Amino acid sequence: MKRAAHIGGFTLLEMLIAMVILAILASIALPSYLSYVLRSNRSEAQALLSEAASRQERYFTQNNSYASTAAALNMTSYVANLKSYSLSISNVGAATYTLTATAxxxxxxxxDCKTLTLDQAGAKGYSGTAASASTCWP
Structure with missing residues (x-):
């Protein structure tokens, strides 16, 4: 009597062990990945604030005052296309302004970095649980 050829496969126990290992790896990797994505999105806020500051200075040279809205800086469409931050302009005075990028x-x-701020003097700030501004402004 001949035996049928053995066809390889996985047992249910082997499949369960593999699934547990994958679940453990995913539970470690996913939070790290999400944290990385949040940190990398901060570059959008930094670019937004740098662009707005540049436009503020250009506006000042033409109007001898700072703009109080993104529309005055011709940034309406720029800000509308952002996915992670919004822009607000506050503390506008004869020689001052504060730009704020809000998540x-x-x-x-x-x-860590709910908001990032930049003023006319180039001072960089933030609000959140970060230990220092260097966390939000590398």
Whole structure:
């Protein structure tokens, strides 16, 4: 009597062990990945604030005052296309302004750097749980 050829395969126990290992790896890797995405999205805020500051200075040379809205800086469409931050302009005076990039959408999960700020003197600030501004402004 001949035996049938053995066809290789996985047992249910082997499949369960493999699934447990994958679940453990995913539970470690996914939070790290999400944290990386939040940190990398901060570059959008930094670019936004740098662009707005540049336009503020250009506006000042033409009007001898700073703009109080993104529309005055011709940034309406630029700001509308952002996915992670919104722009606000405050503390506008004869020689002062403060630009603020506020997290929106999925970026609000970034507890370290909820907002980034930049003023006319180039002072960089933030609000959130980060230990220092260098966390938000590398």
């Amino acid at each position: 929106i959408g999925s970026q609000v999960k970034d507890k």
